[in-house]
Amino acid sequence: MSDPLSGKKAIVTGASSGIGKEVALRLLQAGAQVSLVSRNPDRILQELPAGSNAKGYAIDLGEIAQVATKMKAIAAEMGGVDILINNAGMAYIGELIDMPLDEWQKLFDLNLTSVFQCLQAVLPSMRSQKSGTIINVASIAAKQGFPNWGAYCASKFALLGLTQAIAAEEQPHGIKVMSICPGSVDTALWDTLGDKVPPSFNRAAMLRPATVAESIMTLVNLPKDAVISDLVLMPNAGTF
Template identity: 45%
Template sequence: MSKVVLITGASSGIGKSIAIFLSEKGYKVYGTSRNPKNIENYPFNLIALDVLKVDTITNAVNFIIDKEGSLDILINNAGMGITGPIEDTPTDEMRTVFNTNLFGAVDVMKAVLPQMRKQKSGTILNVTSIAGYMGLPYRGLYSATKGALETVTEAISMEVKPFGIKVACVAPGDFATNIAAGRYHTPVFDNSAYKDNYQMNLDLMNAHVSGGMDPIEMAKAVHKIIESKSPKMHYKVGGFLEKISIVLKRILPDRVYEKMLMNHYKL
C-alpha cells in the first residue's frame, strides 16, 4: 500500500514541489494550507491546517487517519520568514515567527505521534534552514527559530526511537520561491541607525532568493531521505558556499568567522 504523507505548508514553494514529486512517486499525499483554494489545480489532497491553531492541526490529522487508517510520514514544512534589525523589530512579530516555525512544528509532531506510536513506525522530517546554523545579520530571529527546531529534532529523535519512529531534519539554502512575499519585513525606518545597511541587505536577500536553486532539488532530497532505512539526523540542501559556511563555522575562531560574514554582507 502507498505510504500516507502529511506535508504542512504545501500550497506553494518548496512544500508544493515536495507534494507533487511524492505524489508522482506513488505516495498518498495530504498537503496543507491555511486557506485551501483552487484545490482542483493540485495533483494531491490539499486540506486546511494552520500551525498557529491547534484545533485545525488536530482536525487535519484526524481526518487523514479516519480516511486512510494510517499516517506514515510527516514533513514539517510550514514556516515564515522575518527580517529586520533586532533593535527595530517589534517583539510581538518575533513571538509570531517563533510560534510558527518552532511551536507550530512541535504541535504538528505532537498531533501525529500517537498514531505513529500505535503503528510502531513513522518518519518525521522537519524542514529547517542553513540559516539556522549561524546568526545572520538582519535575519537573527529567523536563524534562531530554525536553529531551535534543529535542536528539538535531536531531542525528540531520542525520545521516540523506542517506538520505531525516525526523526530527521533537512536544511535548505536559498531556493527560487515566493518566500519573500510571506516574510515579515521590519520597515526601513528613516530615523533608524541601521537604515542603510538594512536596506542593502534586504536587496541582497531578495537577490539570493530570486537566484536560488530549483525547489525540485529539495523534493528529490526529501524523497531520498524518507526512503532511507537509517536516515541521518541532519541534511543540508544548498549551494557549495552555503554548505561550506557551516563547516567554516565549526573550524574558525568565532571572531574570524564573524568578520567573514560581515565582509560578505558588506557590514
C-alpha cells in the first residue's frame, strides 16, 4: 500500500538544519516532492541519496522584498502545493528597553512577515484544488512571555494569531492551517546566540529536532476530516 503522502508537493522553509531538515527528510521518505527553502540548501542536499525528489532554493526569507516573488515562482514551478511547513525563524535575547529598532524589524520580518508572504504564495493553488495542509512552527513563547525574550515572544504570539485567523478563512476552502508550539529544542539556533544563552540552559534536556518533526508529521498525516488547531509539545524537563 502506497504512502498517502506519495506524490504530494511540499515546501519546507528553514530546511537545511534542525526541525526543518528533519521534517524534509520524513516527507521525502514518505514519497513527497519537496522544495527545500533555506539560505544554504546545499547543507541538506549533499546528505540526500542520488535521485531524491528534492530541489533546493537559496532564499533569505529575512530579505522581505523578494519573498513573495520567489515563493510564488516555486509554487508555479511545482505545479501547485499540497503542504507548506513554515519553519524558518530567528531569536533575539535582550531586554526590550535596549533593543535596536532594526533588530526588532529584522526579527519580525523573518518570524512573521515572511510567513504571511509564504501563505499568500501557496494559497491560490490550494484553493483551486480545494485542499492543502499548512503547519506554522511557533513556540511555547507564543503562549507566555519570558524576560529577555520579549521580541521573540511578540513575534510568536503574532504568528499564532495569524495562524488562527488564516485557518478560519481557509477552512471553507478545504485547507487545514495548524500550529505547533514546541518548548526548547536543541537546534543550531542556540549556537547563534553566544554568551547570551543562560548557563542554566541544559541543551541535553531539550526536545530533539527529530521529536518535533515526528509531531509535525502527525499533523500532516491527520485524516481529511480531522484537524489539531494547535499542538503544544514540551520536553519532560519543563520550560527552561
